Amino acid sequence: MNAVSEETKLSCRHVWKVYAGDATPYFKSEVDGANAAELSARMREDGAIPAAVDVSFDVHVGEIFVIMGLSGSGKSTMVRCLSRLVEPTHGEILLDGEDLLKKSDRELIDIRRHNMGMVFQNFGLMPHLSVFDNIAFPLSLQGVPMAEQVERVRRVIELVGLEGRETSYPTELSGGQQQRVGIARSLAVEPELWFLDEPFSALDPLIRRQMQDEFLRIQKTLQKSIVFITHDFLEALKIADRMMIMRDGMVVQVGSPAELIVNPADDYVAEFTEDVPLVRVLKATDVLDPEQAPTAEMPQRDCQCSVEELLSLLSTHREGIAAMRDGSPIGVVTAASVITALAHAERGDEEEAAMLEEVSN
């Protein structure tokens, strides 16, 4: 849905976070992916807590990368490692190719001031500052002149739709509005990298949906590189370009939402996907038949369109719908191709169940 380039913004290589008295002995010998699970189990036996275990992933420029996991899965630790709010125990974090973990305190402050923004679950607003002062806070720390502060704050306030609330205090705002302030504050410094730690989890379901839509709208205009944390699988599906599922500090699977649903890596992922309405998640690009050539009579739709949106159109156009990318057709969606894709996804579950049964026997 966004123009995602292949260029890497942020890269996480074998990152570990271990809560222990002294974790260095564990990393004396070279750690590779193969024995990571084993090492993590050994740490637990020793009473240490491995909160992130050998985590590796890339975030591309302009991409929404979602880290999804239940509480205690290490997702919040992970996003804090990326900004060094939590110091990783081991590994590399490359921002534009430079290792963030090697930066001095001074350099880190500078990076946070200009290149990163972060939104928090419970907003993290300063209770003693007005909406305006909260949003201007990062700018005023940098010593940006007042006139420029006013101008930049006005811009982000417009972006998040908070006009007229500048002089309110956080306690006078609803949860949704408070999070708008949080979002505006994180955007005021115009960062390229945007971290959102469960930004909508503290909000009511209705407000949450509305905020998700607005978040997508904002991202459409800003094209930031985003790491988005959530425990809500459906939210992840709705928002993610690519997502990563974590469990017990370990990466379970990385891929696009459709990939995860069609090919869940294990039972754990499959369990999340079980109740997902496939037609809503799968997109034209996931169900099209690339062999078939579109004809001129066929209606044309963008390949990022959800299957749900195509269904009614399909009922009137039995011959199929042309799926387009950047103005040129890449294949045809037909009733048959949709059914094949859906059946494949369902069968995937069954096949796996059958295999498991075999193994256990």
Next chain:
Amino acid sequence: MSRFRAIDWAWLGLIAMTLVLLALRDSATWLIKYPDEWVVPITPWLNVFMDWCVDNFGPFFRAFSAALDVPMSAVRDLLNWLPWSVTLALLTYVSYVVSGWRLALFTFLAILYMVVIGYWSESMNSLALVAISVPLAVAIGFGLGTLSFYSKRAERIIGPTMDLLQTVPAFAYLLPILLLFGFGPVVGLIASVLYAFPPTVRNTMLGLSRVPAEVIEAGLMAGATPRQLFWRVRTPTALRQILLGVNQTTMAAFSMVIIASIIGGTADIGWEVLSTMRKAQFGESLLAGIVIALMAMVMDRITAAAAIAEPGEPKINQGFVARHRFLILFTAVGLGVALLSQFLSFLVDYPEVWQIYPAQILNDGVNYLVVEHAATINLIKSWAFFFVMLPVKMGFEQTITPYSWGFEFSGALKLLYAIAAVGLTLWAAFRRGLSRAILIAFCATLLFFGLTRLPWPALLAMATLLSWQLGGTRLALGTLAGLGFLVLAGVWPQTLLSIYLCGLAVLLSFVIGVALGVLASEFDGVSAFLRPINDTLQTMPLFVILIPFVMIFKIGEFTALLAIMAYAIVPAIRYAEHGLRSVSDTVIEAATAIGCTRWQMLWRVKLPLALPVMMLGLNQTIMYGIAMLVIAALVGTNGLGQRVYIGLGDGDFGVGMVAGIGMAIIAIIADRLTQAWSRKRQTELGIDVEQ
């Protein structure tokens, strides 16, 4: 009948041992009165140590004192030089800004009272001390609070030191300061700083540790340097809590400034109260006391309002005038009134003929009352004395005489008493469980012989056993060591007198206080009526509470008892009401659904569940009682409080210090015991009470 546990046997054994020791008391007098020859000479040692300190460091402290005197005199001169109308206008304006016109009106009237009654310069002298000591105490408190927030090691040192500074009675501070820093108002200043800084430390630590993690992370992500994180994120977020600390610090500082005037020579309002009280000019003393009470209330309201005030209109790109509106208006009001006072001279010097000083009328009124109702007053006094106070102190054995009770406590009556006591104990043992039987046996013994005539080894053993039962080995050892110190230092008789007076006052105020608390929790009207009274009693410097009681009942132990009760009853009421009102709603609903009557609900549901909170109330009642005990020594009590005065009067460091430490020991033991009991009940009930 419940099964016997080891602890019950131990208690029975102890009571039996007490009775045996009492039987032996005529042949072995050392059991009752700890012999002078056995006293460890702690007092002289302390004096030698103090002399050494004064000889070696005296000049240093004197120099420090001289340096402090400069700003203090400056503020005092400034406040005395300012026309009263200017001070009045400025304080009224500040009250208006922090709270609104109600507080402004109150401040205006309170300060006007000081002018009209003619205590202006005395009030300003006291205010000057507070004005210097509060900023100092807040600065020290904020610094130490920040230090102990960042460093666990610092916290381990600062925490216990603060506990000690606040449990040692205020008067005991004055003595070493007096000896080190020399005579003069600086003593009051230093004592008040030392006494007043701990609340700021506590609240600073609390405030800083309560800043949400996300707010700090947000600050870090905004790119705050460590300095910016502290001054622009942590401190402002914690500010409200810190300001609550400032409020408490101000009140403590003021109360110490008043207490310190006992040294004299300061010409402040506390001295006015004290000297008139000594001359039995109660009308004058009351009028000056009201000044103190009003000052306390004004300071309390202003600082409390500043702490909870909402942030003002935010400043977005405002001009110079808008940003400094408060300062500009403050200056304008000050200058305006000052200018006006150039033309209207009564705004500078309030004419004496306009003063209203109804002291004589008050005196006459009180005299009339006392003379007219002398019979009633004496009846109350003697009844309380013979039937309540003396039995606890000296026991029925000594109290019951034809003169007091109207009959002889003959052998037959004593036998009857013993039979009744044993019978009641046995009945309780079989019907109500052994713990209650033990309690009854103890009370019967206590009332017969009197607290001060019980053998000290038995009392020591009982206190230790109780500590062990409630708090384990450590507490038991602490209790034994603390009380042992008092015995060895030779102040055991005074300790018992203090425990007797304070214990009786605490017991009575707790019973009455809980009863009032129950009423307040059941009837909103009672609650609304009691709240302002409690607030007032709590902000009042302790001195002032004495005045009305002395006016009517003259000096003596009974007056002291009433004064202690008046102050110590406040937490008993508050905690009882709070505990009863905070019983969980689901429990109440469940009980209602089962069909509890209002009475059953109170007795069988709310009271048992509110008990741990009430225990905390008892804890506070004891602490308040002990604090007031020292002050009450002013109106004639014998005990540790009196010893503190003797030490202060004679400049005898050892005597005063041993007594001061003794009171701290009693306070700490009582504190730990009630806390341990409350914790025990909480774990049993599975509830968690915030302190």
